[in-house]
Amino acid sequence: QKEVEQNSGPLSVPEGAIASLNCTYSDRGSQSFFWYRQYSGKSPELIMFIYSNGDKEDGRFTAQLNKASQYVSLLIRDSQPSDSATYLCAVNNQGGKLIFGQGTELSVKP
Amino acid sequence: AAGVIQSPRHLIKEKRETATLKCYPIPRHDTVYWYQQGPGQDPQFLISFYEKMQSDKGSIPDRFSAQQFSDYHSELNMSSLELGDSALYFCASSLAGGGSYNEQFFGPGTRLTVL
Numbered sequence: 001q002k003e004v005e006q007n008s009g010p011l012s013v014p015e016g017a018i019a020s021l022n023c024t025y026s027d028r029g030s031q032s033f034f035w036y037r038q039y040s041g042k043s044p045e046l047i048m049f050i051y052s053n054g055d056k057e058d059g060r061f062t063a064q065l066n067k068a069s070q071y072v073s074l075l076i077r078d079s080q081p082s083d084s085a086t087y088l089c090a091v092n093n094q095g096g097k098l099i100f101g102q103g104t105e106l107s108v109k110p
Numbered sequence: 111a112a113g114v115i116q117s118p119r120h121l122i123k124e125k126r127e128t129a130t131l132k133c134y135p136i137p138r139h140d141t142v143y144w145y146q147q148g149p150g151q152d153p154q155f156l157i158s159f160y161e162k163m164q165s166d167k168g169s170i171p172d173r174f175s176a177q178q179f180s181d182y183h184s185e186l187n188m189s190s191l192e193l194g195d196s197a198l199y200f201c202a203s204s205l206a207g208g209g210s211y212n213e214q215f216f217g218p219g220t221r222l223t224v225l
Contacts, residue, residue, distance in 0.1 A: 032211050043200055043216040044153065051211060088152060096141065096204065097166050098214060100152035 003027060004091050006101035014109050019076040021104050023089030026070065033065055033072045034098065036088040044088055048074065079108045112137055114203050114217030122223045123191050131186040131220045133201030140205065141165070142184040143214060144176060147198040159184055191224045198222075 005024045013019045021035075032051050036044035048063040050056045050072070056063045062075040072091075076083055086105050090098040115134040123129050135142050141160045145153035155168035159178035170176075173191075178184045188195060198221050202214040 034213070036216075041198075041221075043219045046213055046215060049213055092211075096158060096160075096212065096214075097143065097155040097168060098145075098153070098202075099155070102152050 001026065002101065003099050004089055004101040006089050006104045008102055009105040010107050011104055012107045012109060013079050015079060015081060017079050019079045019083065019106055019108070021074040021076075021087050021089075021106065023072045023101055024070055025072070025091045027091070027093050028067075028070065030070075030091045030093050032092040033063070034090040034092070035061075035063060035074045036090060038086045038088055038103070040086075047087075076106075081108050081110050084108045114201055114215055116201050116217040116220050118220060119218060120221050120223075122225065124225055125191060125193065127191050129188045129191060129222060131188070131199055131201075131222075133184045133186070133203075133217060135182050135184070135201075135203030136215060138205065139203035140182060141203060141212070142178055142182065143202040143204075144170075144184070144186050145200045145202065147200060147219075149197070153200060156186070188222075193224050196222060196224045
């Protein structure tokens with residue numbers, strides 16, 4: 001079992017809809033959680049980070065963290081075709097290195 | 111804003127050759143991380159440096175070595191290259207020792223192809 005699990009997708013949503021991306025992690029000592037967006041052949045781009053239980057909103061993006069359930073999610077409101085990419089969930093346990101999930105491929109259809 | 115710089119962006123080598131990848135972190139960032147991403151896979155942590163000292167080590171082959179210099183740039187040296195080393199190599203940087211609460215920003219990557 002991977003330390004960080006994501007549904008690989010592809011997740012297909014119509015333009016303007018809400019896309020919901022989910023991630024679970026196995027190490028209860030994990031302290032910080034990150035969502036990266038990666039276009040094919042490009043580098044991961046940091047979208048959101050969250051440290052505390054609850055919701056954190058930034059523009060069209062909302063990250064949700066539930067440490068008791070070891071669950072992190074990313075909501076993208078008003079999805080646009082340009083949001084089509086692979087979304088990587090990453091967990092930082094200690095010491096700084098990131099442990100990534102396998103990524104969820106999102107496709108937003110016009 | 112200045113970003114992480116990596117060079118070269120593309121590199122083609124033959125088996126058993128050596129390669130050196132360079133990374134220049136965001137100004138004032140003192141911690142550098144190296145990740146390897148194979149085709150269709152998620153990035154895998156290789157090694158990290160804080161203040162020129164190795165701070166953590168992941169699944170880095172013994173054929174690879176790395177260091178961080180006084181200007182905080184880092185180099186990843188790869189010897190006896192194998193076909194399986196073909197991948198995207200990313201460098202990321204962060205502030206203040208790269209603790210659990212510091213965001214990492216990724217460079218554009220070096221695409222290494224081993225023939």
